[in-house]
Amino acid sequence: MLEVYLNQIASGALTGLVYGLATLGLSVIFGVCRIINFAHGEMMVVGMYLALMAFRWFGLDPLLSVPLVGAILFCCGYALQGALINRLIDVPEHMQFIMLTAIAIVIVSACLLIFGPDLQNAPLAYAYDSYAIGPFLIDKVRILAGGAALVVAGLLGAFFRWTYLGKSIRACGDNLTGARVIGLNVKQLFAFSFGLGAACIGAAGCILLLLVDVQPYLATDYTLLAFVIVIVGGLGSLAGALVSGVIIGVSEALAGLLVQPSLKSVFSFGLLILVLLLRPQGLFGRQQG
Amino acid sequence: MAKLHRPLSRRVVLAGASAAVAAGIMPRRAHAALAPLKVGVIHPTSGFMAMIGQICNRGAVVAPAILKDLGYPDLEIVYGDTESNPDIARAAGERLIDGGAQILVGAFDSGQTTTLAQTAEQRKIPLMIDIAGAPQITEQGYQYVFRNFPRAPDIVGGALNVHKLVFAASGKTPSKVVCLYRNDTYGNAIKGALDAMVPKFDMPYKIVEFIAYDPQSRDLSVEVAKAKATDAEVVLAVSVANDAILLTREMVKQRWEPWGVLSAGPGWYDQSYRKALGKLGNYVISTVPWHDPRKKLTQLMLQALDKKYPGEAVDSSTAYVFEALLIVADAYKRAGSAAPQALVEALRATNIPASDSITIGNGKGIFFDAKGQVNGIPMAGVQNQDGLPKVVLPLASAEANLVFPVPGWQARV
Numbered sequence: 001m002l003e004v005y006l007n008q009i010a011s012g013a014l015t016g017l018v019y020g021l022a023t024l025g026l027s028v029i030f031g032v033c034r035i036i037n038f039a040h041g042e043m044m045v046v047g048m049y050l051a052l053m054a055f056r057w058f059g060l061d062p063l064l065s066v067p068l069v070g071a072i073l074f075c076c077g078y079a080l081q082g083a084l085i086n087r088l089i090d091v092p093e094h095m096q097f098i099m100l101t102a103i104a105i106v107i108v109s110a111c112l113l114i115f116g117p118d119l120q121n122a123p124l125a126y127a128y129d130s131y132a133i134g135p136f137l138i139d140k141v142r143i144l145a146g147g148a149a150l151v152v153a154g155l156l157g158a159f160f161r162w163t164y165l166g167k168s169i170r171a172c173g174d175n176l177t178g179a180r181v182i183g184l185n186v187k188q189l190f191a192f193s194f195g196l197g198a199a200c201i202g203a204a205g206c207i208l209l210l211l212v213d214v215q216p217y218l219a220t221d222y223t224l225l226a227f228v229i230v231i232v233g234g235l236g237s238l239a240g241a242l243v244s245g246v247i248i249g250v251s252e253a254l255a256g257l258l259v260q261p262s263l264k265s266v267f268s269f270g271l272l273i274l275v276l277l278l279r280p281q282g283l284f285g286r287q288q289g
Numbered sequence: 290m291a292k293l294h295r296p297l298s299r300r301v302v303l304a305g306a307s308a309a310v311a312a313g314i315m316p317r318r319a320h321a322a323l324a325p326l327k328v329g330v331i332h333p334t335s336g337f338m339a340m341i342g343q344i345c346n347r348g349a350v351v352a353p354a355i356l357k358d359l360g361y362p363d364l365e366i367v368y369g370d371t372e373s374n375p376d377i378a379r380a381a382g383e384r385l386i387d388g389g390a391q392i393l394v395g396a397f398d399s400g401q402t403t404t405l406a407q408t409a410e411q412r413k414i415p416l417m418i419d420i421a422g423a424p425q426i427t428e429q430g431y432q433y434v435f436r437n438f439p440r441a442p443d444i445v446g447g448a449l450n451v452h453k454l455v456f457a458a459s460g461k462t463p464s465k466v467v468c469l470y471r472n473d474t475y476g477n478a479i480k481g482a483l484d485a486m487v488p489k490f491d492m493p494y495k496i497v498e499f500i501a502y503d504p505q506s507r508d509l510s511v512e513v514a515k516a517k518a519t520d521a522e523v524v525l526a527v528s529v530a531n532d533a534i535l536l537t538r539e540m541v542k543q544r545w546e547p548w549g550v551l552s553a554g555p556g557w558y559d560q561s562y563r564k565a566l567g568k569l570g571n572y573v574i575s576t577v578p579w580h581d582p583r584k585k586l587t588q589l590m591l592q593a594l595d596k597k598y599p600g601e602a603v604d605s606s607t608a609y610v611f612e613a614l615l616i617v618a619d620a621y622k623r624a625g626s627a628a629p630q631a632l633v634e635a636l637r638a639t640n641i642p643a644s645d646s647i648t649i650g651n652g653k654g655i656f657f658d659a660k661g662q663v664n665g666i667p668m669a670g671v672q673n674q675d676g677l678p679k680v681v682l683p684l685a686s687a688e689a690n691l692v693f694p695v696p697g698w699q700a701r702v
Contacts, residue, residue, distance in 0.1 A: 004518045011510055117335035119531060121565075128541045128569075128698075139542040212507040213534075217336055221507070256511030262472035262501040264511065 003135035008253040010138050014146030015211065016249020020242035021149035022204035022222065023229040024156060029197035031236030032173040033190045035085055036093075038100035041223030042107035043198055047073055047205020048214040049115055055122040055209075062122055062209045063148050069206050070199040077198025081191040089190070104219065111216035119213035127210075141210045152203045153242055156196075160238070169193050173236065228268050232275045234285025244283060247271070325363035326621045328614065329390030331381055331405060332397050336373025337505055337531055340561040341606060345397050345420065348610030351593040352618075355586075361618035375400040375474075382408035391627040392417065394613045397606065399423035400474035406434045415632050419613035420606060422554075423478040427662045433629070435636050435661040437613055439578055439668075441478035442486065447668025448553045448576035449490045454682045455551070455574060455670060456493065459693040463522035463548060466494045469512060469536060470527035472501040479527045479553055497521055504532065513539035522548045528556035533573075534565045541569060541698045548694035549574060558604055558671055558678040568702050571673045572695035579669040579680060580608035581649045582688075586615070590647060602677045605648070612647040616655060636661075649686070 022044055029037045037043075047069050054065040080103070088096045129140040160166035172179045172189050180186055212218070225248070233244030248268050255267035275282060330349040332342035346368065353364040369385045371378035378401035382393060386408070393409055393416045396402040402421035409416035410431045418426065418436035422444050427436050439447065456462040468483065470476040480499055487496060497519045502512045513536060516524065524547050528536065533556035540546075550573045556562060557573040580587050580603070590611050594603050616639055621627065624635035641655040651665030658664055670682030672691060679689035 001518060004514050008511055008514055011514075015508065112335070117339040118561075119337075119340070119534075128538065130542045130544065132544075137543060141542075213531075215337070215339075218507070221505070253511050257515055260501055261506075261509075261512040261515065262503045265503070 003137075005254070005257060006135060007137055008257055009250055010136060011142055012250040012253030013246050014138070014142040014249070015253075016246035017146040017149040017153075017242065018204060018207050018211065018245070019225060019229055019249055020233075020245025021153055021207065022201060023226045023233070023241040023245055024153060024238055025197040025199075025201035025204065026226050026230050027197075027233070027236055027238055027241045028156075028200060029194055030230070031238075032169055032193035033081070033085070033089070035088070035096055035194070036100070037197070038097055038223065039104035039107060040201060040226050041219035041221065042104040042111075043073065043077075043201045044205040044208065044222055045111060045214060045216060045219045046076075046107060047202035048209045048218075049111060050202065051206040051209045052120060052122055052214060061124065062206045063144060066148065066152065066203045066206045069202040073202030073205075074195040074199035076195075078191045078195035080198070081194035082187075085194060086187055086190060104223070108216045108219055115216065117215060117217070119215045121213040122209055124210070145207045145210045148207050149204070152200070152207075153238070156200060157238060159196075165192070169196075225268075228272050231282055232271055234282025237282065237284040237286075240282055240284025247283075323362040323621065323625065324627070325365040326617070326627055327365045327367060327389050327391045328617060329369055329382070329385030329388075329393045329395075330366050330610070330614075331369035331371060331378065331385060331393060331395035332610075333373040333378075333401060334368070334370045336371075338373040338398060338529060340530055341555060341559055342370070342373070342397060344560060344604065345606045345610045347594060347598060348419075348590075348607040348612075349394070349614060351590060351597055352611045352614040355589050355593055356615060356618045359586075361615075362621050364614060364618055364621075369395070371396055371398070371401045371405075373398070373401070375404045378402070379404040379408050381405075383412070386412050386414050390414070391629070392617055392621075392632055394419055394610065394617060396421065398473075398475065399426065399478060402426060403474060406431060409433050413629050415629060415636060417613045417617050417636070419610045420555075421475070423474045424482075425478075427660045431661065433633055435616075435657055437616055437655060437663045437666075438609060439666040440662065441475070442482045443664075443666060444553060444576075444578075444668065445479060445482035445486050446490070447578075447666075448551070449486060449492060451574075451576040451668050451670040451682055452492065452551060453490075454684075455691065455693055458682065458684070458691050461548065461694055462493045464494055465497045465519065465521040466523045466525050466551075467516045467519045467521035468496050468499045468525040468527070469516055470499065470501055471504040471529070471532060473504045475554065476501065476504070476527045483525075483553075494523070496525065502532065504529075506532070506535070509535040510539050510543070512536070513543055513545065517543055517545040524550045526550055526552045526557065527554045528552065529554070530556045530559040530561040530565075533557045533559070533562050537562075537566055537569060544698075546697045550695075551576065555604075555606060558673060559606075560602060560604065563602070563673060563676055563678075567676070569698060571676070571701060572692055573673050574681070574691075574693065575671045575673075575678070576668045577605050577671055578609070578666050579605050579649055579671055580647050581686075584644065584647060586645060587647050604678060608647050612655075615647065616641065 026040050050069045051062040051065045054060040229244045233240030251267045252264040256264040332345040334342040369381040382405045396405045397420045399421045415433045422441045424440040552575040558575040563570045620635035624631040643654045671678045672681045681691040
């Protein structure tokens with residue numbers, strides 16, 4: 001039975017890395033722009049459909065379509081921020097909520113119109129492969145998905161740490177007034193950050209297509225999951241999002257084994273309640289004020 | 290006045306005689322004055338059950354023309370979508386009624402049908418349930434709700450009988466079975482019936498674990514790992530197509546090769562399942578109420594479906610929707626009125642001979658008990674072979690040979 005638990009921990013951790021990557025987008029957008037992206041799951045579904053089309057039209061493996069889809073989502077995110085969301089920076093939060101929820105509904109309806117309600121997937125040659133290493137039996141798709149999530153997250157971390165643009169964006173997130181004082185073009189940086197977050201979400205969508213079939217209604221579940229992960233990890237914390245994704249992935253896997261699989265999400269939400277009560281800023285978040 | 294006293298001409302006599310003869314030869318045309326009956330057909334055509342809902346609707350697409358040719362009144366079908374959600378099923382039913390639907394037919398899923406039945410009863414509009422197994426739906430004392438589909442205990446009793454036939458025919462009897470079931474109204478109804486009935490049926494196996502899963506889950510790896518850890522020889526599954534696909538994929542990835550999957554419900558014979566999995570979808574045995582391909586009306590239905598959806602196999606979901614519309618058309622014809630009470634009384638008096646129906650049925654015909662339920666509907670053993678669902682049990686109706694235990698995953702591709 002031990003190997004069953006070990007297998008599930010490994011599997012949950014790999015899936016959690018993809019969840020974490022998906023949440024990085026939400027975290028970047030909130031951390032810099034202070035906008036809570038309620039269209040998060042919907043944008044990820046768009047990423048999944050783009051990867052699916054790249055697979056069907058060009059035979060491109062969803063993993064290889066990450067740069068392409070990331071670039072498309074970056075442009076969309078940049079344009080969205082510049083055209084609509086920048087106008088909402090200083091309005092009450094409920095206005096942002098309504099605007100982004102409206103955008104989410106438009107995206108779902110458009111997906112329904114274009115792709116229909118059916119589940120669709122990319123039938124990859126290696127979809128059913130698994131590796132047996134001692135007592136471990138892990139499917140290839142999860143290893144690739146987890147690995148890709150780590151690579152994308154690593155690149156994002158490196159961008160923020162070592163590039164001038166990344167440092168400028170962090171400056172905006174840390175101290176908006178200070179960033180303005182030293183002459184940073186804040187609006188442009190906001191748009192770039194939103195684009196970067198959207199690119200991250202698109203990349204996660206490509207990778208997620210390896211694990212789940214896509215349909216328009218998938219979005220709501222993943223928006224909710226992303227909020228759970230980002231709140232547990234700490235709003236605005238990149239490392240927190242990734243680690244929290246792994247914690248949620250593993251806890252759901254273990255809860256499914258120890259209790260009843262249909263109750264596994266109870267553990268994620270239980271963890272969310274605990275964190276909100278005991279450490280409201282999240283495991284890796286900074287105390288406000 | 291002059292016209293009244295006009296003597297009968299030869300032409301008038303001939304015309305009258307011809308009309309009388311025609312009326313005698315074609316008595317079924319007597320309903321011709323009936324206006325089309327507006328039937329609200331409601332299924333989950335979007336959301337996570339979208340595929341099966343659309344397959345259900347195919348029965349409603351072809352039924353009106355066939356039934357009209359057979360002398361039944363016109364049916365005007367208007368469609369509703371439950372969006373795979375019980376609450377929306379209620380609202381969709383309301384919308385159909387507000388839009389003029391005179392009778393409802395639906396709704397495939399027990400949870401959605403439960404709320405739809407409440408709506409029908411509140412609005413006093415008859416509901417003809419085509420597919421839904423939860424027993425409580427017809428145990429509420431409803432006056433406007435009728436069901437031509439087996440209840441969960443009937444499904445389970447029939448399934449257990451088929452299991453015994455499978456083991457007897459193959460000479461292989463498992464001692465341990467694990468049950469994976471959807472944690473929804475239908476899944477829990479089947480689980481409850483299994484709990485109650487397995488001991489009574491003196492089954493050779495023990496169900497070592499019941500594993501409930503979230504019907505909307507996108508990942509069933511934990512569930513399959515847990516089932517695999519039980520060392521059960523056979524999987525007993527209660528699923529619809531989406532989760533059946535996920536379960537099969539995980540079984541392949543986790544290299545778990547049980548003797549076979551016995552399904553007590555839809556999902557595993559669905560076209561969407563067979564299409565998604567190709568050869569990996571072969572050999573699952575479903576215990577389901579099925580259509581009888583030897584019946585005349587079934588042949589008409591199959592021909593029409595083949596013309597409309599060429600090359601696509603027909604499953605019992607389509608057939609039961611067709612049969613529900615047959616019952617509705619028959620009731621309307623006898624009622625001679627679309628008034629709800631008249632339709633309800635005609636439905637109560639339904640007595641369609643077995644030979645005029647679509648499904649294998651109980652052999653006695655379609656008629657409702659005091660609760661609005663058709664009883665004694667048997668199960669068939671249907672196994673996916675060469676990408677198609679084929680009847681393998683009972684042997685008298687078999688169109689292919691049973692394969693059990695099933696070949697391993699690697700041997701199929």
